[in-house]
Amino acid sequence: MDHVVYLDAAGHEYEKMLAETKTMIIRGAAGRKMPYGRVSDGDMLYFMNNDGEGLVKLKARVKTVFNSGKMSFEESAGLVGDNQNLLQLEEKQIKRWAGKRYLVLITVEDVREIDPFPIDKSSFGNMDDWLPVGDINRVKL
Secondary structure: OEEEEEEOOOOOHHHHHHOOOOOEEEEEEOOOOOOOOOOOOOOEEEEEEOOOOOOEEEEEEEEEEEEOOOOOHHHHHHHHHHOHHHHOOOHHHHHHHOOOOEEEEEEEEEEEEEEEEOEOOOOOOOOOOEEEEEOHHHOEO
């Protein structure tokens, strides 16, 4: 399964992933929303910055996935803190994710730059920062 993932441009996630100082992606919410339960070891992630450029420029393979159970604020904040060395979050990002009831932590490997390409987002009505596309060639323009 292929996924298109938006990276936080303000958090310099693209640069950190390319430098391999950031090897874990985090998503979370009050409920079990995308990508909770929808990502598996071996899936491919295609990354683009959330800066409006609209180009996929980086890809990586999912090494491991952790989907949390329902957590308290303290448990969630602790999980973020315990993984900060892999997440490399900036303070604003820590505040965004710490305290979410459900977290998904995805460790990646084989991170590499690719020839940039835009995608067709028309079949994704609810634009989110995570798009499960099945096969990347289906949405590649």
